[in-house]
Amino acid sequence: MVVACAFLIVRSEQVLQGDMARLMGTDTEQIELNVSNYLTTLEGTAQLMFTDENYYAYDPVTSDLDAYGKIQAENAVRNRIIDIGSTENFSDFGVVYADDEHLGWISQTTLGLFSNGGMYSEFAGCITDSARQSGWAFNVRGNTDRLWYVKRLNDDALLVMSVYASSLGEIFAVPEGLGDVTVSLVDGSNTVLFTSNGTDVGAPLDASVVALVGTSGNASSYNDQYFAASSTIDNGWRVVVAAPTASVMEQSTSMRNVLLLFLAFMVALFMLVSGLVYLRLARPVDTLVDDLADRAKSDQLTGLLNKVTYETIARQSLAREEAAGCFGYLILDIDRFKDVNDRFGHARGDEVLKRVGAILKECCVHASATGRVGGDEFSSFAFIEGADEEETAAFGRELIDRIAEEIHREFSGPEWEGLPITVSMGEAIAPAGSVTFQELYEAADAALYESKHRGRDRGTVTVYKEGLWR
Amino acid sequence: MALNANKAVSHTMRLAAVILAAVIVCLAILLVRAAQSDSARQVDASVAEQTDISYSWWGNDARHHYTANGIKDFTEKNPDINVSLSYGVWDGYERRYASMMRAHDECDVMQINYAWLATYSPDGSGYYDLNELSDTIDLSQFSERDLAFGTRNGALNALPIAYNMPVFYYNKSILDQYGLSVPRTWNDLFSCARVLRAHGVSMLCMNDKQLWMTMLAWYEQTTGTAVFDENGACQIGEADFESMLSMCARMAAEGVIDLDAGSPAQQFANGKTAGVAIWTSDASRYCQPVVDAGQTVVLGANPGVDGPSATGWYMKPATMLAISKNTAHPEEAARLVNYLLNDPGYALLQGTEKGVPVSGTAYRALADNGKLSGFEEEATEQMHRNMDGLKAMLPAMEDTKTVNAFKDCLRKYQYGRADLSQSAQELYTAVQESIG
Numbered sequence: 005m006v007v008a009c010a011f012l013i014v015r016s017e018q019v020l021q022g023d024m025a026r027l028m029g030t031d032t033e034q035i036e037l038n039v040s041n042y043l044t045t046l047e048g049t050a051q052l053m054f055t056d057e058n059y060y061a062y063d064p065v066t067s068d069l070d071a072y073g074k075i076q077a078e079n080a081v082r083n084r085i086i087d088i089g090s091t092e093n094f095s096d097f098g099v100v101y102a103d104d105e106h107l108g109w110i111s112q113t114t115l116g117l118f119s120n121g122g123m124y125s126e127f128a129g130c131i132t133d134s135a136r137q138s139g140w141a142f143n144v145r146g147n148t149d150r151l152w153y154v155k156r157l158n159d160d161a162l163l164v165m166s167v168y169a170s171s172l173g174e175i176f177a178v179p180e181g182l183g184d185v186t187v188s189l190v191d192g193s194n195t196v197l198f199t200s201n202g203t204d205v206g207a208p209l210d211a212s213v214v215a216l217v218g219t220s221g222n223a224s225s226y227n228d229q230y231f232a233a234s235s236t237i238d239n240g241w242r243v244v245v246a247a248p249t250a251s252v253m254e255q256s257t258s259m260r261n262v263l264l265l266f267l268a269f270m271v272a273l274f275m276l277v278s279g280l281v282y283l284r285l286a287r288p289v290d291t292l293v294d295d296l297a298d299r300a301k302s303d304q305l306t307g308l309l310n311k312v313t314y315e316t317i318a319r320q321s322l323a324r325e326e327a328a329g330c331f332g333y334l335i336l337d338i339d340r341f342k343d344v345n346d347r348f349g350h351a352r353g354d355e356v357l358k359r360v361g362a363i364l365k366e367c368c369v370h371a372s373a374t375g376r377v378g379g380d381e382f383s384s385f386a387f388i389e390g391a392d393e394e395e396t397a398a399f400g401r402e403l404i405d406r407i408a409e410e411i412h413r414e415f416s417g418p419e420w421e422g423l424p425i426t427v428s429m430g431e432a433i434a435p436a437g438s439v440t441f442q443e444l445y446e447a448a449d450a451a452l453y454e455s456k457h458r459g460r461d462r463g464t465v466t467v468y469k470e471g472l473w474r
Numbered sequence: 475m476a477l478n479a480n481k482a483v484s485h486t487m488r489l490a491a492v493i494l495a496a497v498i499v500c501l502a503i504l505l506v507r508a509a510q511s512d513s514a515r516q517v518d519a520s521v522a523e524q525t526d527i528s529y530s531w532w533g534n535d536a537r538h539h540y541t542a543n544g545i546k547d548f549t550e551k552n553p554d555i556n557v558s559l560s561y562g563v564w565d566g567y568e569r570r571y572a573s574m575m576r577a578h579d580e581c582d583v584m585q586i587n588y589a590w591l592a593t594y595s596p597d598g599s600g601y602y603d604l605n606e607l608s609d610t611i612d613l614s615q616f617s618e619r620d621l622a623f624g625t626r627n628g629a630l631n632a633l634p635i636a637y638n639m640p641v642f643y644y645n646k647s648i649l650d651q652y653g654l655s656v657p658r659t660w661n662d663l664f665s666c667a668r669v670l671r672a673h674g675v676s677m678l679c680m681n682d683k684q685l686w687m688t689m690l691a692w693y694e695q696t697t698g699t700a701v702f703d704e705n706g707a708c709q710i711g712e713a714d715f716e717s718m719l720s721m722c723a724r725m726a727a728e729g730v731i732d733l734d735a736g737s738p739a740q741q742f743a744n745g746k747t748a749g750v751a752i753w754t755s756d757a758s759r760y761c762q763p764v765v766d767a768g769q770t771v772v773l774g775a776n777p778g779v780d781g782p783s784a785t786g787w788y789m790k791p792a793t794m795l796a797i798s799k800n801t802a803h804p805e806e807a808a809r810l811v812n813y814l815l816n817d818p819g820y821a822l823l824q825g826t827e828k829g830v831p832v833s834g835t836a837y838r839a840l841a842d843n844g845k846l847s848g849f850e851e852e853a854t855e856q857m858h859r860n861m862d863g864l865k866a867m868l869p870a871m872e873d874t875k876t877v878n879a880f881k882d883c884l885r886k887y888q889y890g891r892a893d894l895s896q897s898a899q900e901l902y903t904a905v906q907e908s909i910g
Contacts, residue, residue: 070889071734071889072885072886072889072890072891075734075885075889082565085566086565086566086569087569089562089566090562090566090567090569090570090573091570093559093560093561093562094562095535095538097566105736109562109563109565109566111534111535111563112534112535112739112759112763113535115737115740116763149539168538168542170542171559174558174559
């Protein structure tokens with residue numbers, strides 16, 4: 005799930021980046037259209053100087069008008085400039101003649117650029133469109149606070165218009181939702197004419213942005229540093245929109261982090277729920293099963309193995325054992341146990357069974373299995389590795405004696421007054437691989453019978469040797 | 475076995491508590507991030523709720539730049555307001571303003587000329603009554619006289635930024651070069667002109683409105699009669715206009731003025747004229763280039779018949795601020811007006827470019843920062859010294875049609891297109907028509 009989510013996040017970021025690049029391209033085109041419209045409007049204003057030859061044809065350099073005629077002609081030009089020049093926020097709007105004289109609003113700032121003359125020739129050099137005899141210019145004699153438009157009126161007259169570059173701030177609607185966007189207007193050499201952040205005017209466009217948008221034409225691209233797009237205006241200038249990638253993808257990155265956080269949260273929640281379910285359901289069931297299994301293997305009263313389990317373990321041990329040694333099979337029976345139940349009740353009988361079982365378990369700690377195999381009958385089975393028949397028989401006799409001794413001590417207290425508890429035991433000893441389980445059991449049972457027969461409260465040991473039970 | 479199970483459950487519960495705490499922290503972070511996103515959207519919403527108002531003015535490059543910077547400062551301090559700008563130079567602006575007023579498309583806040591009060595608000599209803607916005611505009615920073623200049627028929631139509639009157643500045647380096655003193659009388663001007671003319675330098679250069687103002691002063695000083703009475707009615711006849719046109723022609727013929735030499739500022743800066751007659755508020759624009767060229771500029775007294783005289787010279791608010799009577803946002807417009815007039819920070823941006831400010835806070839801001847100096851302050855000081863003899867200018871005196879008629883009639887006479895009588899008659903008729 006984590007891998008799938010991570011893949012989806014990365015994939016969605018890639019898709020988003022592509023979409024953002026296209027969005028930036030579209031926004032850039034829109035801004036370029038706005039700027040184009042604005043510049044076209046300004047050019048259209050200049051065109052209004054051609055509605056009457058009194059406005060565009062006057063040439064004081066070659067005119068043969070007398071002084072008054074010149075004044076009237078100049079007044080006509082001035083009035084026209086006043087009429088059409090008031091339609092926009094122009095910083096310059098005037099006519100410059102070949103003799104460097106001018107009419108209209110040529111600002112002191114502009115005049116100051118040409119205190120030593122050369123105004124006409126400078127602006128004539130700004131005409132880059134030979135067909136239309138017009139051109140846009142920037143950084144005229146180091147002035148970078150305005151954009152100039154020059155239109156030739158006649159052989160000796162140029163209409164010179166300018167607007168503050170800063171006024172483009174109202175044209176450049178900085179797109180929202182694209183991070184810290186900078187909108188710039190650059191000329192053909194990628195010199196910044198205007199930026200929405202108010203800095204870098206007159207400086208080259210950031211090289212990192214140039215790497216994405218190139219030096220001409222329209223483009224829309226991105227890399228690890230920037231998203232950038234450019235769109236070209238008719239006069240060759242370009243609108244360039246750029247934003248740091250981190251800024252553009254800020255919200256996406258934020259969302260990605262939130263998603264990752266959410267994913268981690270969901271994984272943690274899943275683990276928590278799973279753990280709780282396991283603890284609340286699986287563990288108790290396992291415990292119950294284990295408990296039931298234990299209960300199925302044990303005798304509930306004494307805690308020893310029940311008959312089935314006991315005999316199974318004994319049979320398997322007998323069949324599996326390959327080492328040299330001897331098996332010992334002990335059967336213990338409580339003498340006259342029926343009388344105990346009859347005289348003292350089953351509760352007291354159960355108490356006797358528990359205590360006998362506990363003694364047998366304590367005395368047979370070496371045994372492979374110890375169990376209650378009948379109502380008042382117990383059994384213990386052991387393998388003594390490396391021991392021969394005699395050694396094992398001696399050990400068996402010691403065991404019988406210790407058990408008998410423990411029984412006598414256990415039931416010699418005053419609470420057992422009038423209730424003599426004794427046990428009879430039979431034990432069969434046989435070398436490994438010499439007899440079957442049945443044979444061993446029957447021999448032990450026979451030894452038990454022998455003990456009963458001989459007066460109870462005793463034990464008999466029989467040893468299988470040289471093919472006979474002795 | 476049961477004990478072990480209990481221990482396991484207890485351990486698991488502790489683990490669960492830790493995980494639960496982590497989950498709560500994660501949820502808190504998610505909520506915080508979500509809240510941050512909401513906050514960003516709210517910021518966008520507040521930007522979208524900006525009130526758009528507009529401001530128009532006329533001026534030169536310096537005024538355009540500092541005004542734009544001031545508006546930027548204003549909108550930063552008032553983020554709920556967006557201000558669009560409309561500006562230009564004086565000549566075109568006057569016509570542009572007239573068309574905007576006639577079309578009822580004027581800006582919400584306007585820099586206006588004093589004469590426009592009579593033109594566009596003869597009964598006081600042409601502009602918003604700023605008295606109604608006195609909760610926003612601090613009117614206590616203005617004197618009774620200041621308020622009186624902007625009041626028509628009881629309505630406060632506009633507030634003055636500074637005061638203006640025609641003043642004479644001279645290039646003392648040129649005068650010294652030819653052994654001349656700063657002129658004090660009309661005859662001094664002619665005497666100096668005779669010397670300067672021989673060297674291709676005119677005595678004075680001024681635009682047509684300043685020449686008109688100068689002729690009004692000359693006429694009143696030499697006849698004892700003001701051209702316009704206190705109601706703005708013309709009280710002189712054709713013969714009187716003949717004398718004024720004749721005086722102008724003589725001044726031109728004898729080199730006191732050069733009628734069509736081009737921009738007075740350029741003439742003064744280039745040393746082609748020894749003096750200029752200008753508005754007080756224009757002093758730096760005209761004088762600084764001369765100083766920058768290493769020459770000395772001095773303020774002269776306004777000329778009189780026998781010596782400097784205040785007679786015939788009038789003062790007026792240099793520029794005023796008004797609010798459109800049609801504005802949909804008077805409160806926001808008032809905040810802008812108050813900023814432009816009374817904000818100390820903007821006062822420092824503006825300096826004395828429009829003249830010495832009359833607003834108390836603006837004046838103190840300049841005084842406290844050592845900005846009350848320079849040509850405007852010097853000319854304003856001279857104006858205040860002569861305040862007792864100065865009368866308030868009547869709007870009719872600078873009526874555009876009147877000034878244009880004066881300009882045309884003078885040219886026709888000067889260049890032989892009409893004789894003196896015809897020109898005077900035409901001027902008289904034009905003045906009568908202009909003042910209604």
